[in-house]
Amino acid sequence: MLAPIEQLTIEELIRKQRRFFRTQATKSLAFRLSMLTFLKESIKHHEAEILQALEQDLNKSELDAFTTEIGFVYDEITRTTRELKRWMRPKRVRGASIHLGTQSEVMYEPYGTVLVIAPWNYPFQLAMAPLIGAIAAGNTAVVKPSELTPNVAQMITKVLERAFTDRYVVSVEGDKDVATELLAQKWDHIFFTGSTPVGKIVMEAAAKHLTPVTLELGGKSPAIVHEDANIEIAAKRIAWGKWMNAGQTCVAPDYVLVHESKREAFLEAIKREAFTMFGNGVGTKRFTRIVNEIHFNRLTGYLTEGDVFFGGQTDRDQLKIAPTVLTDIEEDANVMKDEIFGPILPVLTYRQLDEVIEFVSSRPHPLALYLFTETKAVEQTVMKHLTFGGGCVNDVLMHLTNPNLPFGGVGESGMGSYHGRYSFETFSHAKSILRNTTKFDLPIRYPNFKAAEKLI
Numbered sequence: 001m002l003a004p005i006e007q008l009t010i011e012e013l014i015r016k017q018r019r020f021f022r023t024q025a026t027k028s029l030a031f032r033l034s035m036l037t038f039l040k041e042s043i044k045h046h047e048a049e050i051l052q053a054l055e056q057d058l059n060k061s062e063l064d065a066f067t068t069e070i071g072f073v074y075d076e077i078t079r080t081t082r083e084l085k086r087w088m089r090p091k092r093v094r095g096a097s098i099h100l101g102t103q104s105e106v107m108y109e110p111y112g113t114v115l116v117i118a119p120w121n122y123p124f125q126l127a128m129a130p131l132i133g134a135i136a137a138g139n140t141a142v143v144k145p146s147e148l149t150p151n152v153a154q155m156i157t158k159v160l161e162r163a164f165t166d167r168y169v170v171s172v173e174g175d176k177d178v179a180t181e182l183l184a185q186k187w188d189h190i191f192f193t194g195s196t197p198v199g200k201i202v203m204e205a206a207a208k209h210l211t212p213v214t215l216e217l218g219g220k221s222p223a224i225v226h227e228d229a230n231i232e233i234a235a236k237r238i239a240w241g242k243w244m245n246a247g248q249t250c251v252a253p254d255y256v257l258v259h260e261s262k263r264e265a266f267l268e269a270i271k272r273e274a275f276t277m278f279g280n281g282v283g284t285k286r287f288t289r290i291v292n293e294i295h296f297n298r299l300t301g302y303l304t305e306g307d308v309f310f311g312g313q314t315d316r317d318q319l320k321i322a323p324t325v326l327t328d329i330e331e332d333a334n335v336m337k338d339e340i341f342g343p344i345l346p347v348l349t350y351r352q353l354d355e356v357i358e359f360v361s362s363r364p365h366p367l368a369l370y371l372f373t374e375t376k377a378v379e380q381t382v383m384k385h386l387t388f389g390g391g392c393v394n395d396v397l398m399h400l401t402n403p404n405l406p407f408g409g410v411g412e413s414g415m416g417s418y419h420g421r422y423s424f425e426t427f428s429h430a431k432s433i434l435r436n437t438t439k440f441d442l443p444i445r446y447p448n449f450k451a452a453e454k455l456i
């Protein structure tokens, strides 16, 4: 059900935001900067409660919750505040010879009233990071947090209520029915983070109003460990990226393709690293839990689809599943069809790089791809042949921590991108303006049919 916001209906809320947007108040640099400061202050004020909510909803450790959720948001606000004046400046562009006497520029203007829909896996960060872009670009916004992390959803509402009035930025809590009601409205932009099937629903709803969308979706992100890779480093970094947040990370390595000559060495190394970092997970107090029983059941179903090389322990009461590696996966296994989004890592082998190219390119474009190799030619082959949202060579996840890189998917893993300046551009319309001089007027552009007719 809809959370009461002064008992406004969704239609009234949007009307109120549109009226406020039309006052032009959201557009000045000073206003945007103060709003970002208010947001940061409000998060700081509620920081302890947000950490607690992340523990209640997902058993996130304070360290994980701070670095991947709150700290990330602080950094994004700090950077945006520092750079915004420069980003907002109209960008001069060159013209061709027919543009003699003109100036051309791109002006960034806010779309208007935008909707941000967030998922549950990084429930705070994935609601706030797009919102920072929406504010920086001068929009008003409605944020819909995930219902699967209700304590964090409440904190998002509290943070926004303390910082803003509902005519500017507001949280609307609720489940898919509320999301459906929100999506039935006309928005000026929709920013959705979540699964690919729901992404399609969002895009269909947006199409009715010709609303532009950014879709940050999921998929199966491979990690390729080539025969010349530094196996110890590959195992350590893959273990870290896979089992952080119990594998419930959109860009977590979903499965590993390791060169068959390095299979044993890699398996032994990742087993050691997983245990050093996360213990057996189930008995590790601070290991993140699975979000709910539906996902727990889905994930435990994968455990019988291959040989458990290590892990496999589960605890239904705590909703915990140990870091697990599966080998010798059954043909047609669901674990190699669905996005896993949990702590289970299938490890497959290959002999030739061509097999990797064929395997990955015959599937939907992944959100991320990770390649471990020491050879430039191998890197170039993979980069040239495979399409994916973004990724790393000799690392995992780190590409999304660099705000100078656009973060987003391609094909079934999404469209559009954000972070840093890209968030600002995502929530802005790039308006093209050509300014001409009146000091002279080139006659050549005008027709002169009369003179031409006289010549005939």
Ligand code: NAD
Residues within 6 Å of the ligand: 117, 118, 119, 120, 121, 122, 126, 144, 145, 146, 147, 174, 175, 176, 179, 180, 183, 193, 194, 195, 196, 198, 199, 201, 215, 216, 217, 218, 219, 249, 250, 251, 339, 341, 367, 409, 414
């Ligand atoms: P989800 O698609 O089930 O839900 C996301 C949001 O959509 C929630 O707020 C939910 O209330 C709403 N929703 C659910 N069903 C809906 C419907 N029928 N109509 C309208 N709205 C609906 O996704 P999730 O389970 O919350 O998140 C996990 C997925 O998100 C994974 O696929 C993961 O890869 C992806 N993800 C992607 C990114 C990214 O940045 N690309 C980040 C995090 C998660």
